[in-house]
Structures are given as structure tokens and as C-alpha cells.
Amino acid sequence: xxxxxxxxxxxxxxxxxxxxxxxxxxxxxxxxxxxxxxxxxxxxxxxxxxxxxxxxxxxxxxxxxxxxxxxxxxxxxxxxxxxxxxxxxxxxxxxxxxxxxxxxxxxxxxxxxxxxxxxxxxxxxxxxxxxxxxxxxxxxxxxxxxxxxxxxxxxxxxxxxxxxxxxxxxxxxx
Numbered sequence: 001x002x003x004x005x006x007x008x009x010x011x012x013x014x015x016x017x018x019x020x021x022x023x024x025x026x027x028x029x030x031x032x033x034x035x036x037x038x039x040x041x042x043x044x045x046x047x048x049x050x051x052x053x054x055x056x057x058x059x060x061x062x063x064x065x066x067x068x069x070x071x072x073x074x075x076x077x078x079x080x081x082x083x084x085x086x087x088x089x090x091x092x093x094x095x096x097x098x099x100x101x102x103x104x105x106x107x108x109x110x111x112x113x114x115x116x117x118x119x120x121x122x123x124x125x126x127x128x129x130x131x132x133x134x135x136x137x138x139x140x141x142x143x144x145x146x147x148x149x150x151x152x153x154x155x156x157x158x159x160x161x162x163x164x165x166x167x168x169x170x171x172x173x174x
Contacts, residue, residue: 005121008114009115012108013063016082023036040055062081062082069127072134073139079146081146
């Protein structure tokens, strides 16, 4: 079981961290901070550069902590939050990723939830530090607060994109 949890943590955590790296740099196929900023504007967010930096840093931190199994419920909570935001952006496109839907963010939210519930396993920094198992109330709070914070972030930072920012598909739907 511990080997499975390690593989799951490493894959999900490093993918989430890599997604954050793309938001703020040219690494891993990213378009730099300017590209990340433009992506958020296009997706209907206020805040520009600051939004891109905070989102990227949150993804990098949550992903690395999740991969290491360090402060697992808190790392999972942050991962659930940023991936819930991503899911809200993709929601209008439906479930499936081939249509740019929310399938991938949803999988990462579910994996983060599962890791919160199971714990990171023996091959983790939480175990090495002796801070596992986490109390159930912390785990449940993380599972509720993660997606809730993502939804609130989307609500607070939402703005209607200008006509020039909309894709041809979005204009056709108007």
C-alpha cells in the first residue's frame, strides 16, 4: 500500500507542480509570466500578473508538498483549491478533456481528496516527522475548505472578458 501511495503522490504532486511552473515560466512548455497572466485574463479573472503568480506558486507549493507527503491534508487542500478553480474555467466545455473539459482538474481534486483521507503512507515526510495519522477533523476540514476556497476564488476574481478576449466559440454562444 505504501508503494502505491508514493507513486500516486509523486505523479499527482509533480503534475500539479509542473502545471504551476508553466504559469510563471517558460519551462515545461510554459509561456512565461506574461503568458500566464494573459491566460488568466482570457479565462475571465481579475488581478492579472498577481493572480498568475499566486496561482502558479500555489500549484508549485501544493504539488511539491503533496509529492513529498509533507503536511498532506494542507497540501491536498491547496491542490483541491487550485484545481477546483481550473475546473470552473473548463466547466462550460463539458467533462471530457478532448473538448478542453474539466476531466483532468476533477481527477486531481479526487486524487487529492483520496490522499487526504488515506494519508501519505510510510514513505513520506509526514511519517518521518511523526505527524501522521492526521486527526479526522483536519482531514475533513481540508476536504471541505479546498474546493470551497477554489469556488470563492473564482467568484471573487471573476470578470466578464471583453469581446476581443473571447474565443470565436464563445462569441458564437452569445
